[in-house]
Amino acid sequence: MVSPVSLLLLFILLLPQNGDDYKEKRERMVKQAIAARGTSDRAVLKAMRTVERHLFVPPDQAAYAYEDNPLPIGSGQTISQPYMVAFMTEVIEPGPQMKVLEIGTGNGYQAAVLAEIVKQVYTIEIIPELGKAAAARLKNLGYANVEVKVGNGYHGWEAHAPFDAIVVTAAAETVPPPLIQQLKEGGRMVIPVGPENGTQTLLLLRKKKGKISTTKLMPVLFVPFTGGDKE
Ligand code: SAH
Numbered sequence: 001m002v003s004p005v006s007l008l009l010l011f012i013l014l015l016p017q018n019g020d021d022y023k024e025k026r027e028r029m030v031k032q033a034i035a036a037r038g039t040s041d042r043a044v045l046k047a048m049r050t051v052e053r054h055l056f057v058p059p060d061q062a063a064y065a066y067e068d069n070p071l072p073i074g075s076g077q078t079i080s081q082p083y084m085v086a087f088m089t090e091v092i093e094p095g096p097q098m099k100v101l102e103i104g105t106g107n108g109y110q111a112a113v114l115a116e117i118v119k120q121v122y123t124i125e126i127i128p129e130l131g132k133a134a135a136a137r138l139k140n141l142g143y144a145n146v147e148v149k150v151g152n153g154y155h156g157w158e159a160h161a162p163f164d165a166i167v168v169t170a171a172a173e174t175v176p177p178p179l180i181q182q183l184k185e186g187g188r189m190v191i192p193v194g195p196e197n198g199t200q201t202l203l204l205l206r207k208k209k210g211k212i213s214t215t216k217l218m219p220v221l222f223v224p225f226t227g228g229d230k231e
Protein backbone atom coordinates (compact mmCIF):
# COMPACT_ATOMS: atom_id res chain seq x y z
CA MET A 1 0.00 0.00 0.00
CA VAL A 2 1.43 3.41 -0.98
CA SER A 3 1.19 5.85 1.90
CA PRO A 4 -0.43 9.24 1.36
CA VAL A 5 2.83 10.88 2.42
CA SER A 6 4.86 9.21 -0.32
CA LEU A 7 2.12 10.02 -2.83
CA LEU A 8 2.34 13.66 -1.80
CA LEU A 9 6.14 13.57 -2.10
CA LEU A 10 5.89 12.05 -5.54
CA PHE A 11 3.42 14.75 -6.54
CA ILE A 12 5.77 17.49 -5.34
CA LEU A 13 8.69 15.91 -7.18
CA LEU A 14 6.70 15.80 -10.40
CA LEU A 15 5.47 19.39 -10.14
CA PRO A 16 6.75 21.47 -13.02
CA GLN A 17 9.57 23.85 -12.13
CA ASN A 18 8.12 27.18 -11.12
CA GLY A 19 9.69 30.62 -11.51
CA ASP A 20 11.09 30.61 -7.99
CA ASP A 21 13.01 27.41 -8.65
CA TYR A 22 14.55 29.02 -11.68
CA LYS A 23 15.41 32.13 -9.67
CA GLU A 24 17.17 30.04 -7.07
CA LYS A 25 19.07 28.09 -9.72
CA ARG A 26 20.03 31.31 -11.44
CA GLU A 27 21.36 32.80 -8.19
CA ARG A 28 23.40 29.67 -7.61
CA MET A 29 24.77 29.74 -11.16
CA VAL A 30 25.82 33.39 -10.83
CA LYS A 31 27.51 32.71 -7.50
CA GLN A 32 29.28 29.48 -8.42
CA ALA A 33 30.01 29.76 -12.12
CA ILE A 34 30.40 33.49 -12.59
CA ALA A 35 31.27 35.46 -9.43
CA ALA A 36 33.49 32.67 -8.08
CA ARG A 37 35.43 32.60 -11.36
CA GLY A 38 36.32 36.26 -11.19
CA THR A 39 33.51 38.38 -12.64
CA SER A 40 33.19 41.33 -10.27
CA ASP A 41 31.43 44.04 -12.31
CA ARG A 42 28.26 44.64 -10.31
CA ALA A 43 26.17 45.61 -13.34
CA VAL A 44 27.19 42.40 -15.13
CA LEU A 45 26.38 40.23 -12.12
CA LYS A 46 23.02 41.97 -11.76
CA ALA A 47 22.21 41.43 -15.44
CA MET A 48 23.15 37.74 -15.17
CA ARG A 49 20.83 37.45 -12.16
CA THR A 50 18.03 39.19 -14.02
CA VAL A 51 17.91 37.61 -17.49
CA GLU A 52 15.89 34.42 -17.44
CA ARG A 53 18.08 32.10 -19.51
CA HIS A 54 15.46 29.33 -19.42
CA LEU A 55 13.30 31.53 -21.68
CA PHE A 56 16.08 31.58 -24.31
CA VAL A 57 16.48 27.81 -24.74
CA PRO A 58 14.14 25.25 -26.36
CA PRO A 59 11.60 23.91 -23.80
CA ASP A 60 13.34 20.51 -23.63
CA GLN A 61 16.56 22.24 -22.55
CA ALA A 62 14.98 24.49 -19.88
CA ALA A 63 15.93 22.12 -17.06
CA TYR A 64 19.62 22.62 -17.97
CA ALA A 65 19.40 26.39 -18.50
CA TYR A 66 21.26 27.21 -15.28
CA GLU A 67 24.12 24.80 -15.74
CA ASP A 68 27.21 26.59 -16.96
CA ASN A 69 27.22 25.04 -20.44
CA PRO A 70 26.37 26.01 -23.98
CA LEU A 71 23.12 24.36 -25.15
CA PRO A 72 21.71 23.53 -28.59
CA ILE A 73 19.15 26.03 -29.90
CA GLY A 74 18.40 24.49 -33.30
CA SER A 75 19.79 25.24 -36.79
CA GLY A 76 23.06 23.66 -35.58
CA GLN A 77 23.75 26.64 -33.33
CA THR A 78 24.19 27.07 -29.58
CA ILE A 79 23.39 29.48 -26.79
CA SER A 80 26.70 30.57 -25.26
CA GLN A 81 27.91 29.35 -21.89
CA PRO A 82 26.78 31.75 -19.11
CA TYR A 83 30.33 32.27 -17.84
CA MET A 84 31.45 33.26 -21.35
CA VAL A 85 28.53 35.68 -21.75
CA ALA A 86 29.41 37.33 -18.42
CA PHE A 87 33.12 37.44 -19.26
CA MET A 88 32.61 38.96 -22.71
CA THR A 89 30.19 41.51 -21.27
CA GLU A 90 32.63 42.50 -18.54
CA VAL A 91 35.65 42.98 -20.82
CA ILE A 92 33.93 45.58 -22.95
CA GLU A 93 33.46 47.62 -19.72
CA PRO A 94 29.76 48.25 -20.35
CA GLY A 95 28.19 51.51 -19.22
CA PRO A 96 24.66 52.96 -19.27
CA GLN A 97 25.36 55.39 -22.12
CA MET A 98 26.89 52.87 -24.50
CA LYS A 99 25.80 51.73 -27.95
CA VAL A 100 26.90 48.16 -28.59
CA LEU A 101 26.94 45.99 -31.71
CA GLU A 102 26.68 42.23 -31.35
CA ILE A 103 27.42 39.81 -34.20
CA GLY A 104 25.69 36.42 -33.86
CA THR A 105 22.34 37.00 -32.12
CA GLY A 106 21.47 33.30 -31.84
CA ASN A 107 18.51 33.21 -29.48
CA GLY A 108 19.22 36.67 -28.13
CA TYR A 109 20.59 35.82 -24.69
CA GLN A 110 23.81 37.85 -24.88
CA ALA A 111 21.84 40.72 -26.42
CA ALA A 112 19.43 40.67 -23.44
CA VAL A 113 22.31 40.68 -20.94
CA LEU A 114 23.87 43.65 -22.74
CA ALA A 115 20.50 45.42 -22.95
CA GLU A 116 20.15 45.25 -19.16
CA ILE A 117 23.27 47.42 -18.86
CA VAL A 118 23.85 49.57 -21.94
CA LYS A 119 21.66 52.14 -23.66
CA GLN A 120 21.23 50.48 -27.05
CA VAL A 121 22.08 47.11 -28.57
CA TYR A 122 22.22 46.36 -32.29
CA THR A 123 22.57 42.69 -33.12
CA ILE A 124 22.96 40.80 -36.40
CA GLU A 125 22.14 37.13 -37.07
CA ILE A 126 22.88 35.35 -40.34
CA ILE A 127 20.28 32.54 -39.97
CA PRO A 128 16.88 34.14 -40.71
CA GLU A 129 14.79 31.78 -38.52
CA LEU A 130 17.02 32.43 -35.50
CA GLY A 131 17.13 36.18 -36.05
CA LYS A 132 13.37 36.46 -36.44
CA ALA A 133 12.66 34.29 -33.40
CA ALA A 134 15.15 36.28 -31.31
CA ALA A 135 13.60 39.58 -32.36
CA ALA A 136 10.13 38.33 -31.34
CA ARG A 137 11.42 36.91 -28.05
CA LEU A 138 13.26 40.09 -27.08
CA LYS A 139 10.21 42.18 -27.96
CA ASN A 140 7.91 39.96 -25.86
CA LEU A 141 10.28 40.24 -22.94
CA GLY A 142 10.11 44.02 -23.17
CA TYR A 143 13.61 44.80 -24.46
CA ALA A 144 12.81 48.00 -26.34
CA ASN A 145 16.52 48.89 -26.64
CA VAL A 146 17.54 45.94 -28.85
CA GLU A 147 17.32 45.98 -32.62
CA VAL A 148 17.84 42.71 -34.50
CA LYS A 149 18.83 42.48 -38.16
CA VAL A 150 19.10 39.37 -40.32
CA GLY A 151 22.26 39.48 -42.40
CA ASN A 152 25.99 38.85 -42.57
CA GLY A 153 27.64 40.55 -39.60
CA TYR A 154 30.95 40.73 -41.49
CA HIS A 155 29.88 44.16 -42.73
CA GLY A 156 28.77 45.45 -39.34
CA TRP A 157 25.88 47.93 -39.25
CA GLU A 158 27.11 51.10 -40.95
CA ALA A 159 23.90 53.08 -40.35
CA HIS A 160 24.37 52.97 -36.56
CA ALA A 161 28.18 53.19 -36.44
CA PRO A 162 30.42 54.03 -34.68
CA PHE A 163 29.92 51.70 -31.71
CA ASP A 164 31.33 52.05 -28.20
CA ALA A 165 31.85 48.30 -28.19
CA ILE A 166 31.44 45.27 -30.46
CA VAL A 167 30.81 41.73 -29.20
CA VAL A 168 31.30 38.92 -31.73
CA THR A 169 29.92 35.53 -30.68
CA ALA A 170 31.06 33.36 -33.63
CA ALA A 171 34.69 32.49 -34.41
CA ALA A 172 36.17 34.26 -37.44
CA GLU A 173 39.44 33.32 -39.18
CA THR A 174 40.46 36.97 -38.94
CA VAL A 175 38.86 40.13 -37.57
CA PRO A 176 36.55 41.58 -40.26
CA PRO A 177 37.96 45.01 -41.25
CA PRO A 178 34.51 46.71 -41.38
CA LEU A 179 34.06 45.92 -37.66
CA ILE A 180 37.38 47.59 -36.82
CA GLN A 181 36.34 50.57 -38.87
CA GLN A 182 32.96 50.85 -37.09
CA LEU A 183 34.53 50.82 -33.63
CA LYS A 184 34.53 54.23 -31.94
CA GLU A 185 37.78 55.88 -30.86
CA GLY A 186 38.49 54.45 -27.39
CA GLY A 187 36.13 51.55 -28.13
CA ARG A 188 36.55 47.86 -27.37
CA MET A 189 35.83 44.75 -29.37
CA VAL A 190 35.79 41.19 -28.06
CA ILE A 191 36.00 38.46 -30.71
CA PRO A 192 36.96 34.77 -30.92
CA VAL A 193 39.47 34.23 -33.73
CA GLY A 194 40.76 30.96 -35.14
CA PRO A 195 39.96 28.03 -37.44
CA GLU A 196 36.65 26.17 -37.20
CA ASN A 197 38.03 23.02 -35.62
CA GLY A 198 41.34 24.31 -34.32
CA THR A 199 42.29 26.43 -31.37
CA GLN A 200 40.43 29.67 -31.17
CA THR A 201 41.53 32.59 -29.03
CA LEU A 202 39.29 35.21 -27.51
CA LEU A 203 40.77 38.59 -28.39
CA LEU A 204 40.20 42.03 -26.95
CA LEU A 205 40.84 44.85 -29.41
CA ARG A 206 41.10 48.47 -28.34
CA LYS A 207 41.11 51.48 -30.65
CA LYS A 208 43.31 54.33 -29.51
CA LYS A 209 44.17 57.28 -31.75
CA GLY A 210 42.96 55.20 -34.68
CA LYS A 211 45.36 52.37 -33.85
CA ILE A 212 44.32 48.88 -32.73
CA SER A 213 45.97 47.12 -29.81
CA THR A 214 45.18 43.45 -29.28
CA THR A 215 45.20 41.37 -26.09
CA LYS A 216 44.79 37.60 -26.04
CA LEU A 217 42.29 36.66 -23.34
CA MET A 218 41.81 32.88 -23.36
CA PRO A 219 41.38 29.79 -25.56
CA VAL A 220 37.72 29.30 -26.48
CA LEU A 221 35.39 27.19 -28.63
CA PHE A 222 32.71 29.02 -30.61
CA VAL A 223 30.56 28.08 -33.60
CA PRO A 224 32.08 29.33 -36.87
CA PHE A 225 31.54 32.79 -38.33
CA THR A 226 29.89 31.99 -41.66
CA GLY A 227 29.13 33.92 -44.81
CA GLY A 228 32.69 35.15 -45.46
CA ASP A 229 32.74 38.70 -46.81
CA LYS A 230 29.70 38.19 -49.04
CA GLU A 231 26.80 40.61 -48.75
N1 SAH B 1 25.03 35.41 -28.93
C1 SAH B 1 24.45 34.10 -28.84
C2 SAH B 1 25.38 33.04 -29.36
C3 SAH B 1 24.84 32.35 -30.54
S1 SAH B 1 25.99 31.28 -31.38
C4 SAH B 1 24.02 33.83 -27.39
O1 SAH B 1 23.82 34.77 -26.66
O2 SAH B 1 23.86 32.68 -27.01
C5 SAH B 1 26.60 32.34 -32.63
C6 SAH B 1 25.63 32.80 -33.68
O3 SAH B 1 26.37 33.48 -34.68
C7 SAH B 1 24.88 31.69 -34.42
O4 SAH B 1 23.51 31.86 -34.25
C8 SAH B 1 25.30 31.88 -35.88
O5 SAH B 1 24.25 31.62 -36.80
C9 SAH B 1 25.70 33.34 -35.91
N2 SAH B 1 26.60 33.75 -37.00
C10 SAH B 1 27.61 33.04 -37.56
N3 SAH B 1 28.18 33.76 -38.53
C11 SAH B 1 27.53 34.96 -38.59
C12 SAH B 1 27.65 36.12 -39.41
N4 SAH B 1 28.57 36.20 -40.37
N5 SAH B 1 26.82 37.15 -39.18
C13 SAH B 1 25.86 37.08 -38.21
N6 SAH B 1 25.69 36.01 -37.42
C14 SAH B 1 26.51 34.95 -37.60
